Amino acid sequence: MQIQLWCIGKTSEKYLQQGIDIYTKRLSHYCKFKLEVIKDVKPQKSNEALKQLEAEQVMKYLLPTDYLMLLDEKGKEYSSEDFAAALGHMQLRSIKRVVFVVAGAYGAHETLIKRADQKLSLSQMTFSHQMIRLFFTEQLYRAYTILRNEKYHNS
Numbered sequence: 001m002q003i004q005l006w007c008i009g010k011t012s013e014k015y016l017q018q019g020i021d022i023y024t025k026r027l028s029h030y031c032k033f034k035l036e037v038i039k040d041v042k043p044q045k046s047n048e049a050l051k052q053l054e055a056e057q058v059m060k061y062l063l064p065t066d067y068l069m070l071l072d073e074k075g076k077e078y079s080s081e082d083f084a085a086a087l088g089h090m091q092l093r094s095i096k097r098v099v100f101v102v103a104g105a106y107g108a109h110e111t112l113i114k115r116a117d118q119k120l121s122l123s124q125m126t127f128s129h130q131m132i133r134l135f136f137t138e139q140l141y142r143a144y145t146i147l148r149n150e151k152y153h154n155s
Contacts, residue, residue: 002032002097008104009040023137030144047106055109067098075119084146
């Protein structure tokens with residue numbers, strides 16, 4: 001199963017990029033993981049217009065067979081163990097590519113929300129979109145160590 005994390009715009013903070021790079025390298029031992037940066041959309045007259053253009057950018061790259069998980073504060077919250085179990089279940093279902101999407105600063109457009117197979121929340125708290133990338137890659141790595149019963153996660 002291939003896993004991709006798609007984000008709008010570059011990570012500008014070096015310390016966050018260094019952390020993301022650490023977990024991306026660790027993930028290479030478990031799965032085919034790729035972080036894709038989708039180019040920022042120029043500011044629009046309204047936040048809704050901006051969200052629509054961002055959604056169009058994302059939809060261009062989605063395949064009909066992709067399992068889309070939208071990272072959204074209103075999504076389902078998992079414990080680390082439950083997220084690992086959900087990931088394991090996706091592998092058993094032979095899903096070829098799971099795409100996790102972090103929308104832009106104003107959230108996801110309705111077309112992206114409707115296309116999503118599932119919405120996932122990492123917390124009820126609000127984090128910067130750049131921090132979410134690091135938190136997600138760490139949680140993905142943690143999930144694989146849980147699935148393999150390795151020492152990284154303490155229960």
